[in-house]
Amino acid sequence: MSHTFTHSADGRDYSGRTNIGEGFTPADGAPLVVALHGGTYTSAYFDIPGYSLLDRASTEGVPVIAIDRPNYAGSSPIEEGDSIILANAEVLRDAIGSIWEEYGAGAPGVVLIAHSIGAAVATAIAASSPAWPLLGLAISGCLVRVPAESREAWEAxxxxxxxxxxxxxxxxxxxxxxxxxxxxxxxxxxxxxTIVPIAELLDITGGWIERRAEISGRVTVPVFHRQGEFDALWITSQDEIDEFRAGFTAAASVDTALQLGSGHCIDFHNASGELQSAELAFALDCAKTAVV
Structure with missing residues (x-):
């Protein structure tokens, strides 16, 4: 069973939800999973009844903390600067370090699971060589380029x-x-x-696309990525998947593929169970590798 929580770090508050609590026993060697939602959603994205990553993780004994990113729900707002995605990554990297200190006892490290704009944020966090032990990066709903009409719609x-x-x-x-x-x-x-900062919509379709390859090239941990076959927000094809994979030049491993029979939010489609089970298996594999 999940519940809401609030965590404070460096003068900032972060709301969210977690499966850690009374009645939850982590599996031996399980990592701490931190989940980052995409734009227009709160952390409840990972906890919709019948589609809940938190519930599925509980059955596997994997502790999960899903954070509301800055400007969402009860989390403190942030100034966007040159890139609101990179600004998110900077403060969340430090917040996850604080969360690791409080909740990470007995775990070998952290695995990030993230969707859409949250996936871009998580990739930037992974690229920043955080001081806490990052074991792996599992992302969905983020690719190489968007249809021209998407950028035009946000700019309008x-x-x-x-x-x-x-x-x-x-x-x-x-x-x-x-x-x-x-x-x-x-x-x-x-x-x-929920509402979304317009700066996020402009950044993910503009500045992030320009920065993606360089930032991805600094990620050294294993990467897992799935893209919905019918994702309408990204130009989606096997060629795009291959180009996305090629950006992770320094990653220990890269597993990326189309998720057949799904749109952008794979977690809400019939493929939800397949995706989440694969993400959790990836997280557990990363943890096993870390302790070998």
């Missing part, structure tokens, strides 16, 4: 700090075609919906 938004995407529009771009998700979706995902 009014000059306001945040926006809430209309639910029908959001569901259209986050989900694949009918038959790739169950009857309870997309409605079941709506409790995790």
């Amino acid at each position: 938004l009014p000059p306001i700090p945040t926006i809430e995407l209309p639910v029908p529009v959001k569901d259209q771009v986050m989900f694949g075609p009918a038959g790739t998700y169950s009857d309870d979706m997309p409605a079941a995902s709506h409790p995790s919906n």
